[in-house]
Amino acid sequence: MANERLRRAIIDADLTVAQLAAHVGVDPKTVERWITKDRIPHPRHRVRSSRRLGVDEAELWPLAADDGHARAASEAELIRLYPHRGVVPKDLWYELLDSAKESVDMLVYAGLFLPDGHADLAALVADKARQGARVRLMFGDPASPALHQRGLEEGIGEGLSARAKLSLAYLEDAFGVPGLDVRLHTTTLYNSIFRYDDDMLVNMHTFGAPAAQSPVLHLRRIPGGRLFDHYLKSLERVWEKARPVAGPEESGQAT
Secondary structure (H helix, E strand, C coil): CCCHHHHHHHHHCCCCHHHHHHHHCCCHHHHHHHHHCCCCCCHHHHHHHHHHHCCCHHHHCHHHHHCHHHHHHHHHHEEEEECCHHHCCHHHHHHHHHHCCCEEEEECCCCCHHHHHCCCHHHHHHHHHHCCCEEEEEEECCCCHHHHHHHHHHCCCCHHHHHHHHHHHHCHHHCCCCCEEEEEECCCCCEEEEEECCEEEEEECECCECHHHCCEEEEECCCCCCHHHHHHHHHHHHHHHCEECCCHHHCCCCC
């Protein structure tokens, strides 16, 4: 039985079999067998293929998700589970930021605890961008229904929108630095995501409770694991839909 999911993913990515094979580092006939005979690739080839195609590995090869090695790899990605954000070591957020060299991503509604906890946050992220890292910061659009609804659910009303505006104001000095991009999103978030190269902190959202009272996962990307990439794909989807913002003065003008 053919793997039509893989065939469709290659087409949707505007690639040929030969191009995917070259990216992964295998013979095109090998990729053809993955499709026509539904062969399951080696874990490292699955990882490279799924990243290039932008599709979760478990969607392309569902049977591989039940493989013992895949389960073990995903379990190994979990460095630690914190029962709530308050017990995450305060310095960890900034140590991971300081050690990142290639990618820094933050997806939040407000994330005010970060600039509140470190007065030099704007300088830190700006320095990362100047040193060559790609820095992407995503905040909830203060005027969006998503923030309004989340504020109601947390019992703080318009307080969440005010927090988002404060975060933007605190980071104003970093706006315009080459390599650092800030966007506003209108997404209903299920998690706040903080990515530093191959480390990630995922703050879960729980209905009726502030994010600070919800669990945090510390993940580290390893070959064959799917948790890190699963959350990263979610972040990428929000990034694609979010709109660029030039400064905090724009935050109240979004529709």
